[in-house]
Amino acid sequence: MIGQTSKLCDLKAISPWQRLLVLAMATFTIAPFAPLIIQSLAFRWAWPNILPTVWWHEQRERSPFPLAWDYVFSPSSRVGEATLNTLGIGIAVTLLCLLICLPAARVLAQRNFRGKNQLEFLIALPLLLPEAAIGIALLMIFIALGLAGTYAGVIVVHLIPTIPYMVRMLTAVYQGHGTEAEDHARVLGANRRQIFFRVTLPMILPGVIAGCLFTFLVSTNLFLLTFFIGQGQIITLPTLLFAKISGGALDATGAGIALIASIPGIILLIFTDRFIRNYPLAE
Amino acid sequence: MPKALSAHSNISASPAFMQNLRDIAEITPLLVVLLGLFGGAVVLGVLQSFGYAPWFGINEFPTTEYYERLWLSSDFWVSLGLTLYYGFAATLIGLVLSVPLSIALSKKFKASRLFGALIRLPLMVPYTVGIALALVMLGNGGLLSRISAGLGLIDDPSQFVQILKTHWGCGIIAVYVWKQVPFMTLTLSAVLARKGEDTVEAAMVLGASSRQIFWRVTLPQIMPGIVSASLICFAFNIGAFEAPFILGGGYPDTLPVLAWRYFQDANYAFQLQGMAVVVSLALVSGVFLGAYLLGYRRWERARGRV
Numbered sequence: 001m002i003g004q005t006s007k008l009c010d011l012k013a014i015s016p017w018q019r020l021l022v023l024a025m026a027t028f029t030i031a032p033f034a035p036l037i038i039q040s041l042a043f044r045w046a047w048p049n050i051l052p053t054v055w056w057h058e059q060r061e062r063s064p065f066p067l068a069w070d071y072v073f074s075p076s077s078r079v080g081e082a083t084l085n086t087l088g089i090g091i092a093v094t095l096l097c098l099l100i101c102l103p104a105a106r107v108l109a110q111r112n113f114r115g116k117n118q119l120e121f122l123i124a125l126p127l128l129l130p131e132a133a134i135g136i137a138l139l140m141i142f143i144a145l146g147l148a149g150t151y152a153g154v155i156v157v158h159l160i161p162t163i164p165y166m167v168r169m170l171t172a173v174y175q176g177h178g179t180e181a182e183d184h185a186r187v188l189g190a191n192r193r194q195i196f197f198r199v200t201l202p203m204i205l206p207g208v209i210a211g212c213l214f215t216f217l218v219s220t221n222l223f224l225l226t227f228f229i230g231q232g233q234i235i236t237l238p239t240l241l242f243a244k245i246s247g248g249a250l251d252a253t254g255a256g257i258a259l260i261a262s263i264p265g266i267i268l269l270i271f272t273d274r275f276i277r278n279y280p281l282a283e
Numbered sequence: 284m285p286k287a288l289s290a291h292s293n294i295s296a297s298p299a300f301m302q303n304l305r306d307i308a309e310i311t312p313l314l315v316v317l318l319g320l321f322g323g324a325v326v327l328g329v330l331q332s333f334g335y336a337p338w339f340g341i342n343e344f345p346t347t348e349y350y351e352r353l354w355l356s357s358d359f360w361v362s363l364g365l366t367l368y369y370g371f372a373a374t375l376i377g378l379v380l381s382v383p384l385s386i387a388l389s390k391k392f393k394a395s396r397l398f399g400a401l402i403r404l405p406l407m408v409p410y411t412v413g414i415a416l417a418l419v420m421l422g423n424g425g426l427l428s429r430i431s432a433g434l435g436l437i438d439d440p441s442q443f444v445q446i447l448k449t450h451w452g453c454g455i456i457a458v459y460v461w462k463q464v465p466f467m468t469l470t471l472s473a474v475l476a477r478k479g480e481d482t483v484e485a486a487m488v489l490g491a492s493s494r495q496i497f498w499r500v501t502l503p504q505i506m507p508g509i510v511s512a513s514l515i516c517f518a519f520n521i522g523a524f525e526a527p528f529i530l531g532g533g534y535p536d537t538l539p540v541l542a543w544r545y546f547q548d549a550n551y552a553f554q555l556q557g558m559a560v561v562v563s564l565a566l567v568s569g570v571f572l573g574a575y576l577l578g579y580r581r582w583e584r585a586r587g588r589v
Contacts, residue, residue, distance in 0.1 A: 022398050026398050033416065048433065108310075128518045128569075132542060132564065133539075137558070159320070223524075241409070245529060250415055250418040261412050269404060
């Protein structure tokens with residue numbers, strides 16, 4: 001009996017093997033960033049030295065700033081332009097996606113109608129069809145419409161991979177809340193606008209924020225659709241980095257751009273831990 | 284409450300009808316975007332692959348010439364095999380790592396939140412960053428090569444075992460796994476959190492060993508999460524472009540890269556050939572995902588859950 005109680009206490013404890021697995025995976029995840037940072041700060045880093053033979057600060061009189069970062073922050077690297085594009089497109093996509101998905105999610109969560117299962121399948125379909133197929137087929141349409149290589153075209157095409165996540169997350173949020181509070185407000189004489197802004201929105205706000213953050217994240221990390229539809233005229237951080245490393249080699253400036261491209265994600269990771277942790281992806 | 288509602292319904296002619304109208308209005312924007320963009324792309328892609336491209340002055344619809352030329356070349360099948368191999372290998376390795384990882388992360392331990400956040404990092408950064416990391420770690424001048432030199436195993440970069448730019452695709456698979464383990468782990472963790480510990484506790488009280496608990500309780504519980512996460516990752520992997528383009532072994536390329544090369548060709552007629560590649564890829568993806576879902580349904584039915 002005592003043995004069993006202690007066994008039950010162990011239920012929540014972590015075993016040594018599991019601890020090892022967590023440590024190994026954290027190393028696999030984080031460790032590769034170390035050489036990236038080192039490379040961006042190195043002045044000379046020849047094979048087979050594990051660390052650079054000459055660091056940038058030993059050459060301060062020749063360049064007051066690490067060479068790679070000097071280039072990254074200069075206008076000729078186009079990093080500033082790419083960062084602004086990435087953030088601007090991300091925000092526009094998020095707002096547009098929310099505007100489209102919020103009303104639809106309410107209907108999907110609260111209503112039953114014929115063909116609902118088929119509709120849900122249609123919404124999930126963009127995640128299940130290869131992105132290259134969608135991108136190339138859409139490129140033809142967008143060239144015909146004059147949308148290829150424009151901000152509007154890139155923003156619209158970003159809706160395709162973001163809508164499935166947004167609808168799923170918002171539907172789950174609506175399902176979690178039911179309609180009782182709204183019914184009470186209606187009985188008490190509130191009009192539709194009041195009900196939405198005073199009752200519904202405050203209740204679903206955490207879920208809406210989580211959905212927006214995730215949408216923003218997907219949009220800022222998207223490469224393929226931006227690359228195909230942007231036609232090289234709309235540069236975002238992922239496409240800029242692709243252009244830098246597409247030859248199969250990574251120099252110091254490439255390392256700097258890779259680090260810059262990771263910053264939005266790292267900031268989101270720090271500030272959104274609470275929101276994204278348990279997002280309802282699994283169905 | 285029913286009283287008040289019925290009093291309300293006497294005023295307007297037919298509230299149910301109005302509500303239906305409102306529902307339709309609210310779901311319309313989503314339908315327009317999905318059917319217009321996504322449906323349009325699918326329809327136009329299929330039409331083009333059958334020879335319909337009047338804007339290039341090509342209209343041989345319907346012709347199966349492009350599919351015949353594609354499917355009769357042995358290179359296409361090599362490309363398809365490579366595409367599927369990278370997709371399957373990465374998804375499988377990712378699952379084998381994420382299932383125990385999500386269970387481990389559901390336990391209480393010191394700094395569990397910190398480790399959870401660290402492991403989630405790849406989810407937050409672009410694939411291209413993952414590719415940059417693969418280049419700096421696994422390349423012939425990369426860190427692993429330098430470490431092997433430090434250990435005295437090799438004395439020239441060219442002696443380092445070729446990891447990138449081979450058809451074995453170790454680099455591609457490593458990037459996919461690095462990026463997708465967090466996604467799978469997060470999905471599985473959400474399922475685990477929702478299921479709670481009650482059943483595991485019950486099984487433990489009834490004397491089940493930890494192996495029995497894993498195979499008989501936990502794994503069946505998280506199966507829906509496993510299926511949805513692996514579906515999404517597999518579909519992504521076989522449609523991905525940048526990792527095989529940079530880290531792959533060159534010709535014959537994976538299907539998305541092959542399609543892209545056709546589209547970059549100065550000869551417009553090759554675009555129809557590229558569209559045939561893309562449609563073939565979507566078909567293959569559909570067949571595999573459909574078979575997977577069907578198998579899963581059957582498994583669930585055999586367990587009496589559906």
